[in-house]
Every structure is written in structure tokens, then in C-alpha cells.
Amino acid sequence: METRRLQLLVELSRLGSMRAVAEATGTTTSTVSQQIAVLARETGAALIEPDGRRVRLTPAGRRLAEHAVTILGAVEAAHLDLAPGAEPNGTLRTAGFATAIRAHLLPLVSELATSHPRVHLLIREHEPDEALSLLITDDTDLALTYDYNLAPATFDPAVRASPLWTAPWGLGVAAHDTRGGGTTVEVFARFAAHDWIVNSRNTADETVIRTLASMAGFTPRITHRADNLDLVQGMITAGLGVGLLPAGIPTFPDVHLLPLTAPDVVLRAYAVARHGRLNWPPLALITDLLTERSTRPDAAGATAPGPTDD
Structure with a gap:
């Protein structure tokens, strides 16, 4: 169902007339009537009925209007969560090699518990080719990969690789x-x-x-x-x-x-994400934090791969 039509139905339940809805939404009475009719066809139920020279919501219309309030609230919450300037919120799926996870990602878990408690990390250990494959198939949101200066990686055009450390x-x-x-x-x-x-x-x-x-x-x-x-x-x-x-x-x-x-x-490490996802607040936050950790003066000792990975 088109959320714009649900909004018109909610306004009709609140204001009581199509003319009032048209005035409140900056459209015409005929447009409001047409959109409500389309919504009725989509739901397969009569939503309005005559009430003298006006119309009123049927029981099905009132019930859908109640649902619409919840639906529109959820849509608005989603917009707020996904807006570039929103407070980061959600689960970030991360796939990466063991050193990046151990030395850089795991320390962020305790930091996030205090600074951004609504952000949760889901971590999977994978070598670069495996992590990039998961990224392309949308089975992870962030891939932590590496290559060598003498064996440079070729990244898919659908992703962007942000350098981290060497x-x-x-x-x-x-x-x-x-x-x-x-x-x-x-x-x-x-x-x-x-x-x-x-x-x-x-x-x-x-x-x-x-x-x-x-x-x-x-x-x-x-x-x-x-x-x-x-x-x-x-x-x-x-x-x-x-x-x-x-x-x-x-x-x-x-x-x-x-x-x-x-x-x-x-060795050169990267944070890799799909284009179109880069402004998602949890992804932008973790990428920024990883980049910041990689540039610390004391980062060199923590960035070399450890005893469990290449």
C-alpha cells in the first residue's frame, strides 16, 4: 500500500471530510477521493460510506486507519534511523580477517556499549575473497580485507574500499x-x-x-x-x-x-562497503572509528597480523 494514501486515510479519520483533507494536504477533493478509492481496491474492502452529504469511514476503514497510524510511525522511524545525520542504531554485519577483528574491531565492542549502545556488531571471521563475496551477495555490511603492495586487490565497482593501515x-x-x-x-x-x-x-x-x-x-x-x-x-x-x-x-x-x-x-588493510550504504549511520560510525584507530601513533604494534591469520 502507498503510504501517501494511508496518510490521506488517517487525515480523513481525523478531519471528517474530504474537503478538509484536501485543504490540509494542499491537494484537491477529487484527488483525495481518487486516492481513497485506489486504497479501497488495494485492500479489497470498502473504506468509506455516505453520511448525508459527507462520507464517513466504515468499520474496515477505521481499522485500517488505526493500522495506518502504526505503519506511518514505523516509516518515519525508519527514515530517522537511516538519515545520514541520525543517531546510529541497528546491527552491523561484519566479515573480516582475524587481525582486523582482534586488534581493531573487538576493542570497539566495549566502546560502543558506552557511546552507542543501540549499535550491535555481528562478526564473522573470513579471508578477503570470502568477505568480499559475502559483501557482494549482501550477506554482510562491512568487509575488512587486505592485500599487498606487490599483489594489489581489484575491487568490484559496486564497492568502495577505504584504506585503514599498513x-x-x-x-x-x-x-x-x-x-x-x-x-x-x-x-x-x-x-x-x-x-x-x-x-x-x-x-x-x-x-x-x-x-x-x-x-x-x-x-x-x-x-x-x-x-x-x-x-x-x-x-x-x-x-x-x-x-x-x-x-x-x-x-x-x-x-x-x-x-x-x-x-x-x-600488507594494506581496507574497510570495504557497498555504494549506496556508505551513509547508513552504523556503517559510517564503525568505518570512522576503524579509520581513527588506524591513525593512532600507537597503532603500528597492533596492526600486524597476529598468530592466527595471514
């Missing part, structure tokens, strides 16, 4: 096998004969490894895959290979992190 990565090797410094290409060349460990749920780090290995003149032997960085470090400790690790986390005693420079290897 974090340098290095090459994790056995502690007894550091073999000096050098450029990234030189470091890779020294480990050309090793097995390489990559993420099991995302291909970005494998793309980085293959790109740098190609620059160093070899094809890497990809043997093991894991999306848990503790497990990756355990594999390195066991002598199963080498792999990329974030520079901002403590390493196992038997793991050494070689810096990668010239070119650097940098």
Missing part, C-alpha cells in the same frame, strides 16, 4: 639460517632451493612470493599451506620451509625474521 612483512626462516642482509631480491635468491609456505585460504602472499622469486630468477617450490601464523612458524622451526611473516609480532625462538626492502613487502 604493516611491513619479512621472510621467516630458521634461526640458524639468517645468512646476512641485502635487498629483497637478494634475500629471496639465497633461499631459492628451500620449500616455501603460503596461506591456505588466500593467494595474495603466494603471488608476492612468486613475483619476488621471478625477480630473483627462480620458481619457488610451494609445498605447505596454512592460514595460522603460529602453525607457519612451527613449520619453519621444523625445517619444512620458509614463508612470509609480519614484522610486528614476536617470533618463535627458532625463527628469525629477515627484513624485506627494495622492494618492501607491505
Whole structure:
């Protein structure tokens, strides 16, 4: 049912005549009559009946007018909730990788309980491709994703990616096998004969490894895959290979992190949302809070992926 017609019915129940409704709404008596007739056809019930030279609502008309008050109130509440300047209210579905959730999203839960108690976060842990797929199919409202400077992501035109933070990565090797410094290409060349460990749920780090290995003149032997960085470090400790690790986390005693420079290897995090949703108050609030957290001076230590994700 057209809400404009419901509004005319409510006015008719309040004012008692179509002429009075026309004057109150800035339209004509014939327009009011036509709209009420259309509403009667939509509901399949007679809404008005003659009352001398005037009309009055039938029992069905009075009942619909009661419903209309509730319906119009709900519509107005929805407009207020969705207006860009409205107080944030509602449940925000978020899908993202574990570090973004643990280091940035979870701290917001306690903050929101005090500052915006009507905003609730629904959180799902997913790697970037999974999170973006959920966003495109409208199964989540906000995707927290990442790529690497050497393996840039391509985003669907239907979404907008807002940069959050960056974090340098290095090459994790056995502690007894550091073999000096050098450029990234030189470091890779020294480990050309090793097995390489990559993420099991995302291909970005494998793309980085293959790109740098190609620059160093070899094809890497990809043997093991894991999306848990503790497990990756355990594999390195066991002598199963080498792999990329974030520079901002403590390493196992038997793991050494070689810096990668010239070119650097940098993880880049994003908050991704669909166009058309960007002004929804809960989404705008959480995106702003995540951006603010990412720019804090002490954010660097919290932004590198932790021991449960790549």
C-alpha cells in the first residue's frame, strides 16, 4: 500500500471530510477521493460510506486507519534511523580477517556499549575473497580485507574500499639460517632451493612470493599451506620451509625474521562497503572509528597480523 494514501486515510479519520483533507494536504477533493478509492481496491474492502452529504469511514476503514497510524510511525522511524545525520542504531554485519577483528574491531565492542549502545556488531571471521563475496551477495555490511603492495586487490565497482593501515612483512626462516642482509631480491635468491609456505585460504602472499622469486630468477617450490601464523612458524622451526611473516609480532625462538626492502613487502588493510550504504549511520560510525584507530601513533604494534591469520 502507498503510504501517501494511508496518510490521506488517517487525515480523513481525523478531519471528517474530504474537503478538509484536501485543504490540509494542499491537494484537491477529487484527488483525495481518487486516492481513497485506489486504497479501497488495494485492500479489497470498502473504506468509506455516505453520511448525508459527507462520507464517513466504515468499520474496515477505521481499522485500517488505526493500522495506518502504526505503519506511518514505523516509516518515519525508519527514515530517522537511516538519515545520514541520525543517531546510529541497528546491527552491523561484519566479515573480516582475524587481525582486523582482534586488534581493531573487538576493542570497539566495549566502546560502543558506552557511546552507542543501540549499535550491535555481528562478526564473522573470513579471508578477503570470502568477505568480499559475502559483501557482494549482501550477506554482510562491512568487509575488512587486505592485500599487498606487490599483489594489489581489484575491487568490484559496486564497492568502495577505504584504506585503514599498513604493516611491513619479512621472510621467516630458521634461526640458524639468517645468512646476512641485502635487498629483497637478494634475500629471496639465497633461499631459492628451500620449500616455501603460503596461506591456505588466500593467494595474495603466494603471488608476492612468486613475483619476488621471478625477480630473483627462480620458481619457488610451494609445498605447505596454512592460514595460522603460529602453525607457519612451527613449520619453519621444523625445517619444512620458509614463508612470509609480519614484522610486528614476536617470533618463535627458532625463527628469525629477515627484513624485506627494495622492494618492501607491505600488507594494506581496507574497510570495504557497498555504494549506496556508505551513509547508513552504523556503517559510517564503525568505518570512522576503524579509520581513527588506524591513525593512532600507537597503532603500528597492533596492526600486524597476529598468530592466527595471514
